[in-house]
Amino acid sequence: MSVASRRLHPLGAHRVLEPRGAMPQNAWRLDNTPIAHDNEILCNVDVLNIDSASFKQIAGVCDGDASRIAEHVLSNVRERGKQHNPVTGSGGMFIGCVETIGKDLRDRLDLRAGERIASLVSLTLTPLYIESVERVCVTTGRVWIRGKAVLFASGLWARLPDDIDENVALAVLDVAGAPAQVKRLCHAGQTVVIIGADGKSGMLACASAKALVGDGGRVIGIAPSDQTATARLLIEHGFVDHFIAADARDALAVSEALAGVAPQLADVTINCVNVPETELASILCSKDGGTVYFFSMSTSFTAAALGAEGVGKDITMIVGNGYARGHAQIALQTLRDHPSIHAYFNATYAH
Amino acid sequence: MSVASRRLHPLGAHRVLEPRGAMPQNAWRLDNTPIAHDNEILCNVDVLNIDSASFKQIAGVCDGDASRIAEHVLSNVRERGKQHNPVTGSGGMFIGCVETIGKDLRDRLDLRAGERIASLVSLTLTPLYIESVERVCVTTGRVWIRGKAVLFASGLWARLPDDIDENVALAVLDVAGAPAQVKRLCHAGQTVVIIGADGKSGMLACASAKALVGDGGRVIGIAPSDQTATARLLIEHGFVDHFIAADARDALAVSEALAGVAPQLADVTINCVNVPETELASILCSKDGGTVYFFSMSTSFTAAALGAEGVGKDITMIVGNGYARGHAQIALQTLRDHPSIHAYFNATYAH
Numbered sequence: 001m002s003v004a005s006r007r008l009h010p011l012g013a014h015r016v017l018e019p020r021g022a023m024p025q026n027a028w029r030l031d032n033t034p035i036a037h038d039n040e041i042l043c044n045v046d047v048l049n050i051d052s053a054s055f056k057q058i059a060g061v062c063d064g065d066a067s068r069i070a071e072h073v074l075s076n077v078r079e080r081g082k083q084h085n086p087v088t089g090s091g092g093m094f095i096g097c098v099e100t101i102g103k104d105l106r107d108r109l110d111l112r113a114g115e116r117i118a119s120l121v122s123l124t125l126t127p128l129y130i131e132s133v134e135r136v137c138v139t140t141g142r143v144w145i146r147g148k149a150v151l152f153a154s155g156l157w158a159r160l161p162d163d164i165d166e167n168v169a170l171a172v173l174d175v176a177g178a179p180a181q182v183k184r185l186c187h188a189g190q191t192v193v194i195i196g197a198d199g200k201s202g203m204l205a206c207a208s209a210k211a212l213v214g215d216g217g218r219v220i221g222i223a224p225s226d227q228t229a230t231a232r233l234l235i236e237h238g239f240v241d242h243f244i245a246a247d248a249r250d251a252l253a254v255s256e257a258l259a260g261v262a263p264q265l266a267d268v269t270i271n272c273v274n275v276p277e278t279e280l281a282s283i284l285c286s287k288d289g290g291t292v293y294f295f296s297m298s299t300s301f302t303a304a305a306l307g308a309e310g311v312g313k314d315i316t317m318i319v320g321n322g323y324a325r326g327h328a329q330i331a332l333q334t335l336r337d338h339p340s341i342h343a344y345f346n347a348t349y350a351h
Numbered sequence: 352m353s354v355a356s357r358r359l360h361p362l363g364a365h366r367v368l369e370p371r372g373a374m375p376q377n378a379w380r381l382d383n384t385p386i387a388h389d390n391e392i393l394c395n396v397d398v399l400n401i402d403s404a405s406f407k408q409i410a411g412v413c414d415g416d417a418s419r420i421a422e423h424v425l426s427n428v429r430e431r432g433k434q435h436n437p438v439t440g441s442g443g444m445f446i447g448c449v450e451t452i453g454k455d456l457r458d459r460l461d462l463r464a465g466e467r468i469a470s471l472v473s474l475t476l477t478p479l480y481i482e483s484v485e486r487v488c489v490t491t492g493r494v495w496i497r498g499k500a501v502l503f504a505s506g507l508w509a510r511l512p513d514d515i516d517e518n519v520a521l522a523v524l525d526v527a528g529a530p531a532q533v534k535r536l537c538h539a540g541q542t543v544v545i546i547g548a549d550g551k552s553g554m555l556a557c558a559s560a561k562a563l564v565g566d567g568g569r570v571i572g573i574a575p576s577d578q579t580a581t582a583r584l585l586i587e588h589g590f591v592d593h594f595i596a597a598d599a600r601d602a603l604a605v606s607e608a609l610a611g612v613a614p615q616l617a618d619v620t621i622n623c624v625n626v627p628e629t630e631l632a633s634i635l636c637s638k639d640g641g642t643v644y645f646f647s648m649s650t651s652f653t654a655a656a657l658g659a660e661g662v663g664k665d666i667t668m669i670v671g672n673g674y675a676r677g678h679a680q681i682a683l684q685t686l687r688d689h690p691s692i693h694a695y696f697n698a699t700y701a702h
Contacts, residue, residue, distance in 0.1 A: 009603075011603075011661075011662055013603060021600070021601050021603075023602055023603070023631050023658075023661075024661065025631065025654070025657055025658050025661045026628060026630075026631060026654060026658070088653070089651065089653035089654065089657070090653055090657065091657070120660075121660060121661050121663070122657045122660055122661055124657050124661070125657070125661040154661075154662055154663050155663070156660075156663050177660070249372070250372050251374055252360075252362075252364060252372075252374070277377060279377075280374050280376065280377060294652070294670070297652075297653055297656065299652045300440065300652060301645070301648075301650045301651060301652040301655075301670060302439070302440035302441055302648055303376070303377060303440065304652075304670045305648065305670050305671050305672060305673060306376055306440070306441065306442070306473045306475050306476070306673065307374075307376050307377070308670075308672045308673070308674060309471075309472060309473055309507075309528070309672060309673030309674040310362075310374075310375065310376045310472050310473055310475070310476040310505075311362055311505055312472070312505050312506070312507050312674055313672075313674065314672070314674060314675050314676045315672065316669060316672070317669065317670035317672060318667060318668065318669055318670070319645070319652060319655045319656050319659075319668035319669070319670060320656050321656060321659045321660060321664075321665070321666065321667070321668060322656060322657065322659070322660030323659060323660040323663055323664065323665055324665050325665045
């Protein structure tokens with residue numbers, strides 16, 4: 001059945017090839033024909049930002065070799081019609097220029113052909129057609145390509161800001177959910193623990209959380225080392241009140257170290273780690289009645305659910321939702337509000 | 352390293368054999384030596400209640416054959432020292448009599464040797480030693496054994512009530528988190544959708560939710576058929592205001608059917624299904640700003656996280672925590688409060 005003969009669906013169901021009845025995100029394979037149907041936006045893509053858990057896995061099987069990573073991504077996209085890592089289940093996002101806006105959307109959207117945007121929906125549900133991979137940055141997980149992608153009527157996107165470097169904006173928008181959710185969860189006077197504080201989302205979460213808990217509250221960052229550039233930045237600029245150098249897979253060590261500086265434990269624990277097996281540390285760091293926000297795509301649902309029950313912790317555990325109203329603007333504003341983090345992002349991603 | 356030489360830990364870390372540094376729940380293998388250390392409770396176990404997602408998987412690979420299921424459970428427990436299904440990651444619970452209470456716990460617990468209890472922590476973290484499997488009930492997922500299990504100092508348990516059949520109590524305690532969490536989430540006047548309404552946790556969730564939302568609210572049950580005994584019970588006794596017969600893996604069909612009876616969609620959606628791929632239906636059934644509670648052990652974290660982002664839904668998604676303060680008493684009380692459900696549980700589980 002060709003796309004043309006199927007009913008166009010706002011969520012893109014018409015692009016699903018297999019299995020039948022699936023939606024684009026849980027589909028095995030999408031139709032990635034690079035044209036815009038009436039309710040679609042077709043973009044010329046030049047950069048993919050592979051999600052951190054996924055890129056770590058891909059880089060691992062490719063021994064960190066850029067050309068093998070390129071081949072791996074190309075072959076995955078050819079097979080599935082989207083950059084959907086079958087091992088981690090995660091994707092990433094893209095930057096591109098609008099080429100065509102389908103006629104049903106033209107008058108509804110504040111967007112014109114030629115404008116430069118970043119996708120805010122996952123690559124796991126975005127039809128993607130790659131002509132060639134031009135370059136892979138093994139440090140940042142960015143992949144420069146020549147290709148085209150399709151956004152659905154329901155798809156989220158953000159116009160790239162004039163005052164922030166494009167690659168920096170992409171890096172921030174990739175984790176845009178984090179600062180927006182921190183803003184909802186954290187309040188004055190609370191103790192907030194951020195596991196994986198030294199990553200992109202962790203840094204933004206620390207800065208947002210510290211601004212919210214204020215002088216009467218405490219932000220405690222956890223990462224394997226307190227000697228990295230990011231850890232030192234967080235400590236020196238006061239984005240964390242304490243920094244614990246520990247491996248979050250060692251739940252006991254982490255929770256005992258936390259109890260040393262904050263015996264009452266955390267009101268809110270935010271997990272931003274991109275490795276598996278850190279659920280229990282997140283649970284043990286939280287006080288009874290507290291909240292754990294799992295922003296990490298490496299989270300195992302059963303490990304979290306059974307872990308909390310197993311240790312008898314009455315806590316609320318939330319699945320990180322990449323979307324929250326206004327999240328793109330909140331994330332970009334976090335960067336503007338904290339020049340030291342903006343400078344770090346410029347140094348790391350603006351090339 | 353023998354258990355005796357390791358420091359006894361309230362969460363049972365001293366029972367972990369591999370990998371090093373793991374806790375009992377995420378360990379591959381536990382030391383299931385059937386003795387009580389000073390901070391442990393040793394129980395004579397006669398019934399295992401395998402969790403629904405796990406039993407469905409085991410029964411599937413064993414073609415529903417009771418003796419092959421028995422062999423499968425026995426072999427898994429011999430390998431891991433616990434009934435931890437490596438495919439689903441889930442376990443279940445047990446009923447047994449207290450044999451020995453370690454000396455550090457004797458004066459702290461309101462419990463004596465000889466008392467009959469149900470474990471309220473998952474079998475995935477409970478050292479279990481099976482001498483023999485006596486009988487398997489393929490309908491209910493119960494497995495009668497001769498064996499012994501160990502509860503840690505942090506382990507939750509419930510004394511079995513006098514006024515409720517033991518097997519019925521076990522069936523209810525297995526899903527005790529559900530009614531307790533419904534009580535926290537649902538309020539008068541809300542629209543509540545329960546996916547997998549016809550299962551154990553689904554039925555209890557419907558009854559609890561309807562009592563909470565009141566006449567001004569609506570409870571909508573979803574299950575593959577509205578002709579099963581449980582569906583008819585829910586409809587006839589008014590535990591649901593509407594019943595939608597649909598396969599929750601078909602996200603579009605389910606959400607379109609819901610929009611037909613409740614165009615404003617759900618304030619709270621509770622997922623009690625024991626099959627994978629129902630995350631998106633749960634998301635699409637929820638209104639912007641609503642809450643999805645994933646009580647199902649078949650939930651995929653990434654499918655939930657990316658699914659909500661993919662369709663641009665600003666909702667709160669909660670990982671079902673099997674534990675909530677007072678959950679055992681709340682669950683048993685739900686049964687007492689609703690004689691028709693109690694009668695159904697008696698007919699189904701009391702043998």
